[in-house]
Amino acid sequence: MKKEDTVKLISAEGFEFVIDKNAAMVSQTIRNMLTSPGSFSETQHGVVRFPEISTPILEKICQYFYWSLQFASGKETEFYIEPELTLELMMAANYLHT
Amino acid sequence: MAMYIRVKRDRTTYFVQCDPTETILDIKQKLHGLIDQPVTDQRLILVSSGEVLDDSKTMADQKVENDAVVALTLRKDDKEFEDVSILQPDDDFYHSRDGDGASWFGCDKIQVGCKCISLVICGHAAEFGNINIDKHRLYLVLPFG
Numbered sequence: 001m002k003k004e005d006t007v008k009l010i011s012a013e014g015f016e017f018v019i020d021k022n023a024a025m026v027s028q029t030i031r032n033m034l035t036s037p038g039s040f041s042e043t044q045h046g047v048v049r050f051p052e053i054s055t056p057i058l059e060k061i062c063q064y065f066y067w068s069l070q071f072a073s074g075k076e077t078e079f080y081i082e083p084e085l086t087l088e089l090m091m092a093a094n095y096l097h098t
Numbered sequence: 099m100a101m102y103i104r105v106k107r108d109r110t111t112y113f114v115q116c117d118p119t120e121t122i123l124d125i126k127q128k129l130h131g132l133i134d135q136p137v138t139d140q141r142l143i144l145v146s147s148g149e150v151l152d153d154s155k156t157m158a159d160q161k162v163e164n165d166a167v168v169a170l171t172l173r174k175d176d177k178e179f180e181d182v183s184i185l186q187p188d189d190d191f192y193h194s195r196d197g198d199g200a201s202w203f204g205c206d207k208i209q210v211g212c213k214c215i216s217l218v219i220c221g222h223a224a225e226f227g228n229i230n231i232d233k234h235r236l237y238l239v240l241p242f243g
Contacts (some may be wrong), residue, residue, distance in 0.1 A: 001114065001128040001129070001131040001132055002131050003131065003132060006132065011187070013187040013188070014109060015109045015110070015111070015185075015187060016109055016110040016111070017110075017111045017113065018110065018111070018112045018113065018132060019113040020113065020115060023113065054187065055186075055187040056187070059104075059111065062111075062113055063165065066099070066102045066113060066115075066165075069099050070099055070101075070164075073099060
């Protein structure tokens with residue numbers, strides 16, 4: 001695994017999630033951040049901060065990215081969401097265009 | 099992609115794609131690309147069982163499944179391996195946000211009707227018609243795309 005192929009997502013509390021770029025690109029918002037022309041710091045360093053997304057939500061989102069890739073390749077499993085996370089997750093999903 | 103595992107140490111989680119037939123050594127080599135630690139200075143522990151994972155065995159052999167959480171510990175300066183350390187965000191921080199949902203989300207307005215709930219977030223309206231209610235909780239069904 002090469003560093004250049006991953007991106008680091010940082011939650012509100014400063015927790016870090018290192019995921020594959022192709023997984024992160026499931027989110028249209030992150031895709032735009034990473035692929036937009038010009039020298040944005042996000043594009044250059046592969047680090048995206050989400051000061052408004054809490055750690056459990058960001059982790060769930062990362063899990064969803066991978067689940068989504070698996071689903072796309074034909075592995076149909078259920079994606080479990082804890083009831084107490086639903087509302088917050090919905091807000092984040094809306095923001096991330098996921 | 100066959101599966102992934104979540105490798106955790108302190109405040110960091112690495113999502114690592116892998117295959118059930120790959121060995122633990124393969125995983126350590128992947129991690130080597132992300133953190134500058136040689137494979138001999140990495141130790142992986144399956145969190146659900148507390149088992150230290152063996153380099154020569156495969157993921158399937160040691161029952162490391164999709165979405166499993168694996169703790170990473172490192173050895174620095176040829177000393178002993180450090181203890182497992184996986185930090186969690188402060189629980190208080192999370193719970194304190196539970197009560198006042200509307201203000202927390204930056205939600206301007208919540209309207210509860212008998213068949214749907216509508217939220218206004220940052221000036222955008224969103225409506226959720228698929229709602230389940232049991233005794234104490236209300237569930238909104240996510241419009242995941």
